[in-house]
Amino acid sequence: MYPPPHAYAPVPAPAPKPPRRWWQHPALIITALVLLPPVGIALAWTSQWERTQKILATVLSGIWFLIPLLSDPPKEAEGKGKAQTTAAASASPTPSTSPSPSPAQTAAPTPSAEPLMPSAVGWPYAQAEKTVEELIDGELKALSAYADVALPADHGTWLVCFQDIAAGTGLAPQSAAPAVHLVAPGTNCPAAPGTDLRPKPAAPSAAPTTAPTTAPAPDEDETGGSGGGGGNVSYKNCTAVKAAGAAPIRRGDPGYARHLDRDGDGVGCES
Numbered sequence: 001m002y003p004p005p006h007a008y009a010p011v012p013a014p015a016p017k018p019p020r021r022w023w024q025h026p027a028l029i030i031t032a033l034v035l036l037p038p039v040g041i042a043l044a045w046t047s048q049w050e051r052t053q054k055i056l057a058t059v060l061s062g063i064w065f066l067i068p069l070l071s072d073p074p075k076e077a078e079g080k081g082k083a084q085t086t087a088a089a090s091a092s093p094t095p096s097t098s099p100s101p102s103p104a105q106t107a108a109p110t111p112s113a114e115p116l117m118p119s120a121v122g123w124p125y126a127q128a129e130k131t132v133e134e135l136i137d138g139e140l141k142a143l144s145a146y147a148d149v150a151l152p153a154d155h156g157t158w159l160v161c162f163q164d165i166a167a168g169t170g171l172a173p174q175s176a177a178p179a180v181h182l183v184a185p186g187t188n189c190p191a192a193p194g195t196d197l198r199p200k201p202a203a204p205s206a207a208p209t210t211a212p213t214t215a216p217a218p219d220e221d222e223t224g225g226s227g228g229g230g231g232n233v234s235y236k237n238c239t240a241v242k243a244a245g246a247a248p249i250r251r252g253d254p255g256y257a258r259h260l261d262r263d264g265d266g267v268g269c270e271s
Contacts, residue, residue: 024048033057037065117178119167125182126156132178135171141179145190146197151182158182161189235260238269 022028024047033040044057115135120128125142132140144151145161162181165171171178181193190197233255235241241249241260249256251266260268 020048029057033061034064037061114170114172117163117165117167117169117171120160120163120180121167123160124156125158125160125180128160128180129156136173136176136178138177141177143179143181143193145181145183145193145195147194148196148198149184155182157185159185159189162193241269 024043026047026049029040029043029047031040032043040061041058044054044061047054049057117135118128118131120132123131125140129140129142142151142155142158151158159182160180161183164179165176183189187197234257235244235246235249235255238247238260241247241255244255246253246255247269249260249268251261256268258264262268
């Protein structure tokens with residue numbers, strides 16, 4: 001017999017894979033990738049996985065490993081500290097173990113709050129000046145409470161009667177310009193600043209200037225002696241004037257009197 005014309009070469013059998021070691025077990029590698037990413041990555045590359053699986057496992061394990069490193073550790077430490085403080089406070093209710101703020105911390109004002117104007121009434125000026133000028137950048141202005149009393153150069157012992165800025169008002173340190181009104185020790189405060197300590201006597205009113213200029217003096221009216229002549233002539237009534245032929249009698253005529261001029265127009269016994 002003849003051999004077949006087309007003979008095929010036999011296909012070689014695939015090479016057998018090496019036996020899998022215990023550290024190449026998939027469960028062990030996955031556990032290491034989660035708990036210990038560097039060890040898991042090393043085991044993954046020594047395993048019999050395909051290259052794509054090894055790269056994917058390396059990337060995911062690397063991300064899992066970097067997440068804790070990129071987080072904010074101070075906040076975590078702060079949270080742990082608060083948890084420990086809370087646990088300690090709940091476990092030990094005695095006041096001695098709970099932290100208490102120091103007086104300096106509770107009494108310190110906030111930097112943004114404005115200082116308040118103190119009540120300086122009744123203080124010596126030296127005390128008011130020291131207290132107020134510690135709160136502002138300028139100076140405390142001193143004025144005399146009395147308008148007719150000059151303020152001496154040395155007025156540190158003078159007492160404060162009034163202050164221009166009310167107590168409790170906020171002071172802007174850069175622009176505040178408070179002022180106080182002072183009196184000498186032993187002197188009472190006035191009712192209002194700018195009052196005279198020794199008021200001047202009032203000037204007498206000029207009576208002649210306020211009196212009517214047209215009103216005649218009583219003695220002239222009654223006696224008729226206003227420059228008309230006959231200073232001794234007088235009439236009892238208008239009947240006597242008419243009988244003497246002097247009606248109507250005018251102011252300045254002999255015998256003119258106010259009782260003869262009823263309406264006061266300067267002409268008497270007109271009818």
